Amino acid sequence: MHPALSGTAPLRLILVLLAMVSLAGCTLVGTPPAEPPAPTVAEGASIGDGMAGAEADAATARLLDEAERLLADGDGEGALARTREIQTRYPSAQGSARSLLLEARAHGQLGDFGDGLRAAEEFLRLAEPERDPVDEARLVIAELRIDGDLGGGVEALFELPDVLDENVRERGLERARALSREMDDPLLRQLLAEAPRHPWLLPVFQAELAERRMLIGDRDSALELVASARALDPATRELERLRAVEEDEVDAREGLIGTLGAVLSLEGSPSLRGLSEQIRDGIEVALLEDGVRGAVQLAREEDGGVGAASTRALESLHASRPFGVVGPVSPVGFREAARSGGTNVPMISPTSDLPPNAREGIYSLTGVDPEAARALARLAVAQGYRSVSVLHARSPGEEAEMRWFSEALSAEGGRVVQTLSYPEGANDFRNQIAQVERERPQALVVLAAPGDLPVLAAQLAFLGEDLDDEIPILGNSAWASDQTLSNLPTSQTNGILSVAPHAGEGYGPRWDRFVSGYEGHFRRTLRDPVPALGYDAALLLIEGARLGGGSAPDDVIRGMRRIEGFEGATGTFSVRDGRLVRAHFPVRLRNGARVALTN
Numbered sequence: 214m215h216p217a218l219s220g221t222a223p224l225r226l227i228l229v230l231l232a233m234v235s236l237a238g239c240t241l242v243g244t245p246p247a248e249p250p251a252p253t254v255a256e257g258a259s260i261g262d263g264m265a266g267a268e269a270d271a272a273t274a275r276l277l278d279e280a281e282r283l284l285a286d287g288d289g290e291g292a293l294a295r296t297r298e299i300q301t302r303y304p305s306a307q308g309s310a311r312s313l314l315l316e317a318r319a320h321g322q323l324g325d326f327g328d329g330l331r332a333a334e335e336f337l338r339l340a341e342p343e344r345d346p347v348d349e350a351r352l353v354i355a356e357l358r359i360d361g362d363l364g365g366g367v368e369a370l371f372e373l374p375d376v377l378d379e380n381v382r383e384r385g386l387e388r389a390r391a392l393s394r395e396m397d398d399p400l401l402r403q404l405l406a407e408a409p410r411h412p413w414l415l416p417v418f419q420a421e422l423a424e425r426r427m428l429i430g431d432r433d434s435a436l437e438l439v440a441s442a443r444a445l446d447p448a449t450r451e452l453e454r455l456r457a458v459e460e461d462e463v464d465a466r467e468g469l470i471g472t473l474g475a476v477l478s479l480e481g482s483p484s485l486r487g488l489s490e491q492i493r494d495g496i497e498v499a500l501l502e503d504g505v506r507g508a509v510q511l512a513r514e515e516d517g518g519v520g521a522a523s524t525r526a527l528e529s530l531h532a533s534r535p536f537g538v539v540g541p542v543s544p545v546g547f548r549e550a551a552r553s554g555g556t557n558v559p560m561i562s563p564t565s566d567l568p569p570n571a572r573e574g575i576y577s578l579t580g581v582d583p584e585a586a587r588a589l590a591r592l593a594v595a596q597g598y599r600s601v602s603v604l605h606a607r608s609p610g611e612e613a614e615m616r617w618f619s620e621a622l623s624a625e626g627g628r629v630v631q632t633l634s635y636p637e638g639a640n641d642f643r644n645q646i647a648q649v650e651r652e653r654p655q656a657l658v659v660l661a662a663p664g665d666l667p668v669l670a671a672q673l674a675f676l677g678e679d680l681d682d683e684i685p686i687l688g689n690s691a692w693a694s695d696q697t698l699s700n701l702p703t704s705q706t707n708g709i710l711s712v713a714p715h716a717g718e719g720y721g722p723r724w725d726r727f728v729s730g731y732e733g734h735f736r737r738t739l740r741d742p743v744p745a746l747g748y749d750a751a752l753l754l755i756e757g758a759r760l761g762g763g764s765a766p767d768d769v770i771r772g773m774r775r776i777e778g779f780e781g782a783t784g785t786f787s788v789r790d791g792r793l794v795r796a797h798f799p800v801r802l803r804n805g806a807r808v809a810l811t812n
Contacts, residue, residue, distance in 0.1 A: 255308025289322035326361025416447035471764035474535030481518030495747025537754030563746035590621035598656035714784035716809035
């Protein structure tokens, strides 16, 4: 038993012991130990020559310690004041050169990157590698160049030694990770092509691009990047990212929407292969859009352009649980997939006409658009043409267009006084033109299949010479297409009234943005509008998921019903009666161009 508890110890001894226990308790319970004192001497080089003495050395060590703590608290001004005091009062003290490194960090915190860079470079000039943190200085130089957009920042980062202090290494890794996330794909690819094979920095950028390629369905490229990174010395976090790519466990990032499917024909006929490549590229640009990038993963399946294979491709996509599918590309594949009863996943074919009696959730970006016929009817009435003759091809598309036009014209107070038709592919329109001239309507509306226009337009111009003056011609949207305007002489199209999804340059309100994104990403000139169809199809399905509030097929279909005035690269889209339609605007054809009608 302790003497203090024996009952026999002198009272003074008991009080002394109790006081000692009480004081010890104050240290052990509730009160943190005091911070260790600052070192009395700082290691490292001096700014000036000569000996400063013990007092100056101690003051310098204290000021360096204070500056470090102020930087940690975000007080760059306070830290800067301490470093300047060292440089002014104690330049010859041991370790005074370190004030330059702290000054560089303080300038960086305050946004004075040029001043910070000069201080860091001066520190490196004076530093003694055996005693000074030169590796940290190299990292600070890289950070200042990157943050201040001074140039050479990435190069400076890659100049860090392979082996260095663990804390500096981790800071370098975090900087590389942040930098890789900010880079667009072309810049990232350029870096990987030109950067030295730094053992633990390069894998950061390789892992980033590998994840991105996997997210857009380019598994082969992703795995090549993984193999290249594994051949180096990736950090633990990068090893985990590489493993996730290998095992197809890359998750879409912030703002998760889900997986977008695509059924392409990259192994089909040369024409289908080229079409599929263009659609694939357009989808890729869509998935790199702000607000989309990293939130959607692409799962691709191949159908080779064979109808039955399209159904199997859709079945294979089920495992990825896509919220929507772009494709199939081929008409036969789209028809087969559209009537497949095994799925209710919404599909948009960018290139194939809508099959008859398609279920809800099946959409097309091509083919005859009911909104074009309705806009043409409104244009006729706006021009004062309430009694019109209609000449149309005997094809499903133009017959549907005739029905939509007639209904819209009647709703506007007009009427069709004469309906004439011709077999698709006809090359003699003399009889129909003569009948129009005998009827003398207020206007002739020509609903032509695109392939019929070269012959039909030539005969209208030659045989119906008085039509332009006495019986004006209104043409469907096929007349206003780029293909028609570039292939037909202007004498055959000048003055014709028509409708188009977009007047002037480009194909839609988002066209310029798409072109910029495409050319910036692929580093090549866009020479064909087809990729924009893949771009629009992908963004429309993503918009459906957003409006529907979820990535389940029923959510997306519900969201698609709500699409109204969505601005795409190839038009302004809405969903009407279960169909994707484009807004159409009145134009007059003049000198091979579409001129918007303002009245």
